[in-house]
Each structure stands twice: as structure tokens, then as C-alpha cells.
Amino acid sequence: MPSENGTRRLDGSRDGRHPVFAVLQLSGGNDFLNTVIPYADPLYFDYRKTVGIPDGQVLRLNDRLGLHPAMGPIKSLFDQGKVAVIPGVGYPEPDRSHFRSMDIWHTAEPARYISEGWLGRVIRELDPKKENVLTGVSFGSGLPRAMYLPGTPATSVSQLEGYGLMTSLAGARQRQALKAFTRMYMPVEFDEAAMILNHLGQTGRDALAAVDLLKVAPTTYESRIEYASDPLSQSLKGIAQIHLARLGTRIFYAEFGGFDVHGNEVATQAKLWGIVSRAINDFFADLQAHNAADDVVMLVFSEFGRRVRDNGNGTDHGSGGGAFLIGERVNGGVYAEYPSLEPSKQLNGDLRFNNDFRMLYTTILEEHFGMPAAPIVNGNFGRFDRLLKPLAAA
């Protein structure tokens, strides 16, 4: 229970070394084929006549694959051995609806419609007694379904600077209003009619506790890294601030959209990946400068990839996207085969996925968190061996 001033007993992660997981969701269906480019395959240039990245501009990872030219900062992290590239990640019977596909990634459940998120289940494991309302923190608008689980608190912040309750007030008036708020949200005597009032009360008190805990983060933060002003950079800066304030957060979530490049792909993708690459690089540089990067692993994913053949100006919804895992604990390199562009190997004009996304989740859960994955991803999907270094050796 929060006390009057909103402080809570945090879990043991305050001073100990505990794995931290950050998710960066690229919304809209990132064109993986133009992100990690099979530049040595002539078929790529046949299919990508208008949006293809010229051979000479590709940032080469090896003799077959290279990164989009706007991804320089990621390339340098890759060269430092901190980036795992995982092509061809997907799920059976790909769905080309943004929402359904995103939902599948969020719930780890391709076959059924459910509302509970996989990270919500992780938060419940990490903090079964609900001791820290900040065990999971998301940036952006609303809690992603991935972190949603009834009865499990997770905090969502639109922007750290200025985040709070009664923000149109200041000083003594705000304190007065918040005191009244606390009193108005106290538990009420339990009966059936009071259930919703108690849910509101608990949520209100949790929200206020989160606000109180979070407000120290920007004030104690100092950094020589200057993040860019775009929303993603600001989200990652907020995540860095919370992580550095050691508030016990284990799961972070950030979202960045605009990847739905049916048209004007060449310019759009370059701009977006320029932003994403710089933001990620700044984030890890910031953590490193504070000697706080070792335990953080970041997953970068998108709900699906796009069709192999471009539409003359962009690309339409497809499947067979890919993901990145970034961090000090990551054994850098390219994992998994790149899906073939051979017409006979394609799936209705899409890249055919090689690896179930739940295999990636399993790897993160078991190798990063040391947590049995099967109950969370609802099955056994194998894992990528040695994708992560053991925590102690990091």
C-alpha cells in the first residue's frame, strides 16, 4: 500500500543487478527487406525496381546482407558486437491487418483473440506482490496491449517532463488537490457495489504513486548526450532517465510509427530509420556513460514485413519481417537464414518466415530473465542458442 506521500517499498532490484528489457515497437509494418538488405541477391533488384537501395549504398554486414544507408549508428553498434539481426521472424498464417498482427505479437497468441499481454505476464512474474507500480513502464499513448494484464499494474507515461496528476495546477494548490485526490480514492468498505469504486481507488492510488516516484527521474538526471527532439528520442530519453534513477523498472516499452510505406517509401524510410538509428545509439551511449548499459537488452520489432515486389512507389503489407536485439549482453551477429526471394520459396508474394516470434520471446525470457518461458508464450518454440551472454559475464 502506498503511504500518504506515495513512496513504496521497491523490490530488490534497486541496487542489485537485474535484467532490464526495453521494447521498441516500429508501427505500420517496417519493410524489413529494405532494412536488412540481401544486396548480393540479384532477385532483390528485380523485385525492388523503384524502392530498392543501390548496391553501393548498403552498409555491409557480411558478404550477403547489409543495412539501409540511414542506419549508420546501428551499423557501428553492430561492429562493436552489440546487435543481433534476426531475419524472417513471424508466425503461422500471417495476417496482413496491422492491428491483428500487432495483437498477435502483443499477446503471443496467433490462434485466439485474447487481451492479456505477454509482458503483462512477465510483470506478474517479476513482481507478484505488486510492490512496484513501475515494474513496467511504457512511453507513448496508452498502455500497449503487450503490458496489459488485469490486476497487474503497469504505468504508462505520455511524456516524462510534466507527467503528473492535476498538472494544470502548481505548487501549494497542486499539493492540496493531490491530497484531496488521495483521500477521495481511499478504499471503501467492500460490497459488490463497491467493486468498481475499489478498482478506481487502487488505480488512482497506483497512478499517484507512479507519478511521485517518476518525478525524481528528470531532476536527478544529468547527461552529456543530447537526444533529438522527435518523439522516439524523447521516449528513449525518458526511459534512460527512469532507468538511471533506479526505480526498479524491469520492462520498458516505446513505440514509433509511420512505417506503413505504401507510397513514397524511399524518402520516408530513410527519414524514419535515421531517427530510429540515432535515437537507439544515443540511448545506449547515455546508459554507457552512466555505466548502466550492461543489463539492458532492447528488442526492435514491427508487426509484419512488406511484400517482396514493390508497387512502383512503395510496398504493401506482407509478412516475414525481422527483428533486432541490441545491448551489451547480446552476442552480435546475424542469426537465422534470410528468407529466400526465390519465387517458389515465397509465401503468396511475401518472404516466408523461418522462425516463430515466440522463439525470440522464449530466448529473451529464459536467457535474459532466467524465467520459464512456456507458461508465458503458451508452448515450447525452441530458442536461439547463445544469443545472449550470461548475466554474470556481461
Add this chain to the structure above:
Amino acid sequence: MTITVSTDISLIGHLMRRAAFGAPASELEALAGQGYDAIVNDLLHSERHPRLEEDLLERYHSEHAGDLSYQWTSSRWLYRMINTARPLEEKVALMWHGTFATGASKVINPPSMNAHYEMLRDYGLGNFRVLLQKLSRDPAMLFWLDQQTNHSAAVNENYGRELLELFSMGRGNYTEDDVRACARAFTGWTLDQVIPRYPHGYYPPRFVYREEDHDHGLKTFLGKTGDWNGDDIIDMIVEQPATASFVARKVFGFFVSDEPDNAVISDISRSFQQSGYEIRPVLGHLFRSDAFKKARFKRVKSPAEFVAGTERLAGAHREAHQFGLDGLSEATGLMGQQLLNPPTVEGWHTGREWIDSSFLVQRVNFASDRLGNPANPGIASVIERIASDRTTINPDDLIEACLYEMGALEAMDATKQAIKSELELAAPLDCSQHGRQEFTGITADVLRLIASSREFQLA
């Protein structure tokens, strides 16, 4: 005015929160003379009132000229919720939108989504059979559930399945064979996309029925065999008692309470069958029932209801030129309800699921900011009304008066006590011209706290 809440005003306040988007006491008092039944009738017969004139909206927001984006369409929808003389029409559209949840994220066609909303509004109070017929011809819905890939030679069951599962009878009342038959009956019901959708999807598709792509084979649906077409299926669906109870459940959840009451649901279901699936008389019957009248503050307001209702009390966006209308759709989105963009075909999770920490923070900040600001016309008028016929008011009466003015709200004693003691209200307040400035500030503070209370989250 009196601050003793009469039963009538409080009941009318309840009706207006449920069948409309809420109303301040000044409006409730103006309505009270008509009597409850007449108010219900007037709400039901929306055709008695003209639709909102929107010429000024177009003129003042010329940056949105011809804008059918879902953000603007939903801001406009919120503007209508706040200002319309036909609130039940918009309310019912909101109910059906949560039921036949179709979203911009997949449809990616702004004119289609706008037409979809208009269809829900225009047919939402009519006959459920007609509504299903319109729905099955709605381009946004057809694309949302992949009807354009439902061919006689290659059946796509998506629409056929959801029509039975999510839009009418509900799971457990049909077999997989019925799903298949239903999908086959809808083969050939597709879209005519004259100009390619991409890159921007700005060209509206039309519904077309392609006879040559319709499966004319025999189909057995719910035990009846024939060369059924889509409308035959709809006719058979609406004859099912399961459909009546499905719709009754939706109506109950939307208008009565978050906690189901099977006896009341059966009653709604019966009146639905008796009315021949006419929605309007069912709602009339419901609004006059004791179950409805008693179910006060039993629902968590949806974000759209919350935002529209708060702005109505604040007296904001009553004029077309007010800046920030786009912000309203953003506000509901931050509270978890992006209109015209529901998360899945199942719609939003309602009731207690509207409340998580970030959504609650958004709700509290939004409402306390709007209702705690005496510059808002609705708030200025409330302060004026409270002060108008007295020179002093004691703190308890002030809190009761504020609750009354916000639409005859109720609050727990603990809430009133918290407001009183945290605002350090003890002595009677001077509300004469002499003390008006201070009184205004204090009353705004009381209203701000009422707006941030948990009771205010409920309707």
C-alpha cells in the same frame, strides 16, 4: 434555485447521462416541466429535431475542408455529441460502433470510415434487420473483414463468421457448417474499387454484388436448406432468439449497467422480439423501466462519453469557432478509445477495463482542467447560478450545489468530506459581489475536485 435535489431532476440527470451525453442542472430544470415520458419520447424521436448545422464548422476549420480523415471525422463526431439536438442518435451510433467494431487501421480509407459512421448513425435506431442489411453492404465493414476475397471458388469465412459470432447470435448458437454456409451465401458481396486504394486510399469504394461470383449451390443454414443469399441469412438470423438476447445484452451493457442482470436482459430480449426487432421501442420500454431508473452510476463512462459529457458541462465547444476541436479525438485516444479505430473486431473492452493508470491520469487531468476553470462558459454560469440568490453559503451546501449543477451527481460522504477538509472550508462563504472573486476561485476548486473524483468516472 433550490439545492435540495428533487427526485425528478436527479432521474432526468440519469436519463440524460445514459440516453444523451449528460446535461448541467440548468438544462435539466428546463426539461423537467415536460415530464419524464415526454423527454424519453423526444429523445427517441430524433427526427423531430434537425441535424446540426455544420456550415460554420466548415468555415472556421477551413484547414479541414474536405477532410474525411478518421481523426477529423471522430472530432466532428465528438462535436456532434456535444451539440446535437439528436443525442440518442449519436449515442446509438457509439453503441453499434463498439459492436460492429470496424477500424481505420485496416480499412485505411477515410471516406469509407466516414460513411461507415454515418450508416451506424442513420440506421442505428431503426430495425435491426435493416441495420444488418446495411452493415453487410458497408464498404468499410466488407474490407475490414475481407469480403473482397470471399469468392464462390474460394470462400473467405471472415465476415460470415463474425456476423454470427460478434454481430448477432453469439458463440454456441450455430455450428462450423453454419459459418461455412453463411460465408457462401455472402460470396459475390464485394467492393468496387474504381481507383486503386493505394497509395493513399482517398477514393471511396462502393458495394457491388457480383452475381457471377456468387455461390448458387444449396446451403444448409440453421437446419434450413436452399440457395440462400446474404439477405436470406440475415432474415434467418433475426428470427433466432439468440439474436434477440445478444442484442439485449449489448443494449443492457451500453445503457444500463456494467454488471449483467439476466432478468432485465430477458425482458429487453422479449420486448425486442415483440417489436419485430425495432430498436426504438425497445429503448423506450427500457428507459421507462424501473431497472433502468434504479441503475444510477452503474457504468464506467467510455472515453467518448467522458470527453463529450465533460465538455458539455464546461460549456466548451458549443461554438464552432472554438480552437482545439482536433484535441478532443486525441483526448479520447489517450484515454483508450480512438473512435473509428477500435483495437479489434471485438471492439473495446469496456467497464472496469476503461480504467488503467495512464487512462485514469488522462481522465482526471482532462476533467479537472476543464471543470476547474471558471473561464469556461459552463463553469462561469454554474458559479453565477449558485451565487445568484444568496449572499452567503455554507461549505456543505456549496459542495451539494456543485454536485447538483454538474447534472445532479451523487458522491460518497467520504468524498464530500475530503473536499471540504482539504480545501479548508469551514466558515460560510461570501458570494455577494463583494466576495465574488474569492468565491469564484473556491467554487472552481470544488468543481475541480468533483471532476477528479472516482464518482465522476461513472454514469
